[in-house]
Amino acid sequence: SGYITLDSGYKNTGATESAITFLDGEEGILRYRGYPIEQLAEESSFIEVAYLLIYGSLPTQEQLDSFTNEIKIHTLVNEDMRKILDGFPSAAHPMGILSALVSSLTAFYPESLNPNQKKEELDLSIVRLMAKMPTIAAWSYKNSIGHPVNYPKNKLDYCSNFLHMMFAYPTEDYQIDPVVVKALNKLLILHADHEQNCSTSTVRLVGSANASLYSSVSAGISALWGPLHGGANQAVIEMLEQIKADGGDSKKFIAKAKDKDDPFRLMGFGHRVYKNFDPRATIIKKAADEVLTALGVKDPILDIAKELEEAALTDQYFVDRKLYPNVDFYSGIIYRALGIPTDMFTVMFALGRLPGWISQWKEMREQKEPIGRPRQVYVGEKERNYVQMNGR
Numbered sequence: 001s002g003y004i005t006l007d008s009g010y011k012n013t014g015a016t017e018s019a020i021t022f023l024d025g026e027e028g029i030l031r032y033r034g035y036p037i038e039q040l041a042e043e044s045s046f047i048e049v050a051y052l053l054i055y056g057s058l059p060t061q062e063q064l065d066s067f068t069n070e071i072k073i074h075t076l077v078n079e080d081m082r083k084i085l086d087g088f089p090s091a092a093h094p095m096g097i098l099s100a101l102v103s104s105l106t107a108f109y110p111e112s113l114n115p116n117q118k119k120e121e122l123d124l125s126i127v128r129l130m131a132k133m134p135t136i137a138a139w140s141y142k143n144s145i146g147h148p149v150n151y152p153k154n155k156l157d158y159c160s161n162f163l164h165m166m167f168a169y170p171t172e173d174y175q176i177d178p179v180v181v182k183a184l185n186k187l188l189i190l191h192a193d194h195e196q197n198c199s200t201s202t203v204r205l206v207g208s209a210n211a212s213l214y215s216s217v218s219a220g221i222s223a224l225w226g227p228l229h230g231g232a233n234q235a236v237i238e239m240l241e242q243i244k245a246d247g248g249d250s251k252k253f254i255a256k257a258k259d260k261d262d263p264f265r266l267m268g269f270g271h272r273v274y275k276n277f278d279p280r281a282t283i284i285k286k287a288a289d290e291v292l293t294a295l296g297v298k299d300p301i302l303d304i305a306k307e308l309e310e311a312a313l314t315d316q317y318f319v320d321r322k323l324y325p326n327v328d329f330y331s332g333i334i335y336r337a338l339g340i341p342t343d344m345f346t347v348m349f350a351l352g353r354l355p356g357w358i359s360q361w362k363e364m365r366e367q368k369e370p371i372g373r374p375r376q377v378y379v380g381e382k383e384r385n386y387v388q389m390n391g392r
């Protein structure tokens with residue numbers, strides 16, 4: 001005691017041992033439970049990956065069927081939740097709604113507040129959250145455009161059901177495009193976990209106080225919303241739009257990003273851990289081309305993104321600082337092509353990250369980790385005497 005090591009931003013402080021995700025930032029390696037992200041993105045489904053992250057191994061057919069069915073049973077949310085939703089102004093950002101409604105699950109399922117839940121009880125809390133997040137997310141969107149909400153359709157798979165709740169209208173039939181379903185699965189898999197990032201550390205820290213899974217994940221959603229974290233995917237599209245409106249000169253924006261007197265940063269560039277490339281960005285860039293081609297979408301913003309990437313990668317400033325496109329640089333372009341509105345991008349990230357948050361929270365509990373409580377180096381005033389109002 002007495003001597004505190006200062007590590008602002010926890011750049012070099014390990015907060016836990018974890019068996020969930022392996023990440024090598026120098027080599028650009030990402031594995032969930034030992035399986036390379038490239039293989040999972042290509043071969044697996046989001047629900048299977050969620051099971052893998054939460055329970056530690058790939059499910060047998062029986063385990064997968066049971067997990068899938070359990071989730072389907074719980075896709076409806078309590079009707080009273082709609083009243084909470086109605087209370088939000090239509091301009092509310094869906095991330096704020098998501099965080100509030102996930103937190104409100106503690107009110108509908110108070111048993112989740114018990115830190116000593118038995119395994120079956122915790123499993124139920126987990127499937128409830130997996131099942132209800134897409135419903136809440138899609139409803140927040142419907143609310144924002146003033147349209148009636150769609151109830152979940154349990155004959156549909158996880159991703160198709162979400163698309164149905166987002167895009168179906170009572171007046172028309174909605175055809176779910178398999179290209180869109182496949183792309184959505186891939187994006188959610190790529191976002192599913194990323195070891196001790198800001199939102200996951202938040203989930204673990206909040207949970208370490210024995211706060212419930214729902215409260216902890218709600219806090220994680222708030223952390224993810226920040227533009228330096230998950231909010232970057234929305235910020236990237238807004239930046240690309242701005243470049244387009246400005247005449248499309250990417251060099252001008254590179255210069256702005258390099259200017260230390262200008263707060264502008266190249267959104268979707270740089271990463272705390274990846275210093276060579278972000279393996280998720282490599283997969284997403286390829287997928288962006290494939291999805292846009294398959295859907296017959298021509299988006300001028302994709303060309304601007306590629307130009308900008310090219311210009312940054314050959315610029316000494318970015319080379320010296322090892323700044324590369326991260327997962328958020330191309331994900332927004334795919335979401336746009338899928339018809340997801342810009343302010344829902346970070347919600348999509350949250351849907352993807354959910355199994356990661358759950359597995360990390362569960363691991364923290366299973367490892368019986370102590371309450372998280374960083375120390376500080378005090379640099380304030382020495383002791384001084386209280387001064388009456390007339391003496392100040």
Ligand code: CMC
Pocket residue numbers: 009197227228229230231232257258264265266267268269270271272273321323326327328
């Ligand atoms: N544009 C311009 N300069 C940058 C950028 C950028 N996007 N990112 C880092 N730098 C510079 C930074 O100014 C600093 O320069 P100097 O050494 O001259 O002071 C140097 O590179 C190191 O940056 P840092 O801020 O110390 O690095 P960090 O590890 O604290 O921050 C980051 C990582 C991701 C917050 C940062 O790179 C950033 O703000 N990127 C833009 C936002 C973004 O895309 N976030 C999504 C991250 S990936 C998904 C996720 O985590 O959700």
